[in-house]
Amino acid sequence: MFKQRQNRTMLQAGFTTIALIYHQTVYNLRTEHRNAVVGLLLTMLQSVLFVAVFLAMYSLIGLKSSPIRGDFLLYIMSGIFIFMLHVQSVGAVAQSHSISSGIIKHEPLNAAVLISGAALAVLYRQTIGCIVILSVYYMAFQPFTIHDPLGAGALFLLAWFSGVAIGLIFLGIRPWSPQACKVLTTLYQRINMFASGKFFVANAMPGFILPWFSWNPLFHLIDQERGFLFINYSPHKTMLYYPLWVTIAALMVGLLINFTTRKYESISWSAVQ
Template sequence: MFTQRRNRNLLEATGTTLTLIYHQTVYSLRNSHSNAIIGLLLTILQTAIFVAIFLLLYMLIGLRSSPIRGDFMLYVMSGIFTFMTHVKTVAAVANSHSIGGALGKHEPLNPAILIAAAALSTLYQQIIGGATIMILYHILMEPVSVYFFPGCLAMFLLSWFGGVCVGLVFLGIRPWSPKTTGLLTMIYQRANMIASGKMFVANSLPNIMLPWFSWNPLFHLIDQTRGFLFVNYTPQKTDYHYAIWVFIALLMIGLLINFTTRKYESISWNATV
């Protein structure tokens, strides 16, 4: 029992890493609530409340039908699901680990496993929450019809991948200035409430206003999602390739920052007198 296990080949190392990611993902999911079912129900409830708030907001501004010829609820949910997956993944990855954390003191674990577990647990929660709401809507309200489901799923996963990349940047700079990083993460999440463009259709946006939103990869992904969701809508002002290249660039920047930070980071940075 006191002998440390050693991986003899690449296959064993891969299996050990995947096992650690699985157990750490389960741990991250159980962190939100001691009961896993209640934790998932809370995630579903949070998403449902978010949808209800936006429906109320649309009614207050006089928008009672979809700007795209199709189901109004699908129009609302397409933006909210993509937005929430992105910003929640950003927050989860940005707070996934620290050098002073208790879990980081266990040798089998490493930052890559903790980051992967935080990202996967968020993806799992968002998939379960979104699928549950869509199924309930399909059964209780109206049948759901999706024009090209693989495209919608690809945009959803791309928004999650983008959240991982942005979260890595915030994770790398957090040890240098934790309060500033927390503030920047919150500003990024709040700014995307508007800058993500989930409240309007990109094709109907005047060209003079387009530069205010076209810089944001999430704006492109939400609009492209609606292009795959509705047969009558073809995005003309957005391109998912832009989002892919921006996220890859952020991933490289985030990795560089994290490697540099890990080289100089010290547990004494978190010491208090």
């Protein structure tokens, strides 16, 4: 009972880390709601409300058919699912842990486990919600065909991973200035409500408007995702590798900031906040 467990091999250490990440992911899922099923239902309800708002907005402006030749609702959901996965990953990782929190004082835990648990909890909720909503829509309302499911799934994961990488940057800033981190994270999420281009088609955008969106890797991800979903749409104004390179660069910057922060961070910092 009082004997400290020690890992004697790299394989045993790997399994211990995986087990810690699993339990931390479950813990994060449980903190959203005491009932895991209700938590998933709330996540799906949030996505459904987004879809309903966009449908109402398109009806008000008189647009009732997809600008891409394909299913109109699938066109809307493609942008909403990628957007929500990305911004929620950013927020979850940015708030994943602090050196002054009580849970970090347990020796088996470390920053990597807490970050991985927060990121995987978002991925789990959004993936299950996406699958359930698409299944209900397919079986109860309108059958549809996805042109390249593997490519669409890969971009879905890249949207999640890019959110994790950007969240690491905000996480590194958080100990130095918690209020600035909170403001920057919220600002990034709010800007992407419009700058993600989830209700635009990049191929149909005028050239003078495109630079306002082309800086955003999420804009490229959503447009490229629609290229994998619809057989009749080929993205010409966005790039497939741009969000990948931005994600790698953000990951490196985030790791450097976090390593530097943990070198100087002290529990006493939280006393003056």
